[in-house]
Amino acid sequence: MQLWDSIRRSGKDQVVIKSIIWNTIIEIFKWEKWIDVKNYLVSIRLMWDAILVKTNKPLINSELLLLSEKIKKASAEKLQRLGLRLKDFEIKYK
Numbered sequence: 232m233q234l235w236d237s238i239r240r241s242g243k244d245q246v247v248i249k250s251i252i253w254n255t256i257i258e259i260f261k262w263e264k265w266i267d268v269k270n271y272l273v274s275i276r277l278m279w280d281a282i283l284v285k286t287n288k289p290l291i292n293s294e295l296l297l298l299s300e301k302i303k304k305a306s307a308e309k310l311q312r313l314g315l316r317l318k319d320f321e322i323k324y325k
Contacts, residue, residue, distance in 0.1 A: 248310065249275045252282060252322070255306045259298055281321045292324040299324075 253275055260268045271291045276283040286292055295302070303322055310317055 244315075245277055247313070248277060248315075251309050252284070252302075252306050255309060256284065256295065256302055259301050259305060260295070263298055263301070264294060280319060281323050283323050283325055285325045295324045 253272065256272065257267070257269055260266060268286075268291055271286045271288050273285040273287055276285070284295065286295070299322055303320070306322075307317060307320075
């Protein structure tokens with residue numbers, strides 16, 4: 232049995248995806264910009280083919296847009312290690 236199958240059966244699949252993306256955003260932003268964005272992130276929402284990241288600072292949104300490809304790639308790699316393959320998802324910042 233794969234890890235992802237057990238996560239899905241427990242009903243925590245969306246929570247795991249959100250937390251991986253949340254932590255990836257914090258990690259990459261800290262690595263690239265040397266700024267901790269934990270206080271600026273508000274929420275993450277999963278939609279059909281998009282992930283909506285809400286922050287409380289428009290300047291952080293613009294910086295996240297610049298790092299969007301790195302965040303998307305790192306998140307996809309982490310999710311793939313769990314056994315989940317997301318195809319063509321988009322990360323939007325609000």
